[in-house]
Amino acid sequence: MRRNLRVAAYAVCVRDGQLLLARSPTPDGTSEWVLPGGGMEHGEDPYDTVRREVTEETGYRIEVTGLLGVDSRRFVGDPRVGRRVDHQALRIFYAGEITGGELRPEVGGSTDFAAWHDLAAVPGLVRVRMVDVGLRLWRERPPHGRLADRPEATA
Secondary structure: OEEEEEEEEEEEOEEOOEEEEEEEEOOOOOEEEEOOEEEOOOOOOHHHHHHHHHHHHHOEEEEEEEEEEEEEEEEEOOHHHOOOEEEEEEEEEEEEEEEEEOOOOOOOOOOOEEEEEEHHHHHHOOEOHHHHHHHHHHHHOOOOOOOOOOOOOOO
C-alpha cells in the first residue's frame, strides 16, 4: 500500500461576525465550502503557505495573528475498491486578519468563489468538516493546540 503525507495550512479569518470561506467544486458537480488555505510546497514554511493560499483563493492579503492548532487525520484506502493509499493529512490552522487586497474568486485553482458568511449560518452550509475543526480551534483556543474530542473528518 502506498503511503502519502500532505501538510497544509489554513486561515480562520473572522470579521464583524462573519467567516471567510472559499468554495471548492467537487467531482460530482456540486460544491462545498472550505477554509482558505492549502498544501505546502516543498521547502515552504507553513506561515508563508497560509498567506500565499489566502491571497490565491480570495484576493486578500492577511496578517497571521496567531497559531490556533494542528489537526492530523489518517485515511486508509480499501484495496478491494481500488484505493491503495494510506494517507495522512496534517493541517495547521492560523488566525488571520485581512490587511489588504480585494475579494475575488480564484482563477484556475482548486476553488472558484470566495465569500463572507455569518458565523451563525456556517452550520447550514455544505462544507468540509475541516471548517468545523478550524472554527472550534478559533473559539476554544486550546493551550496545547489540539481539540480534545475532534470530530471525524473526511476532508
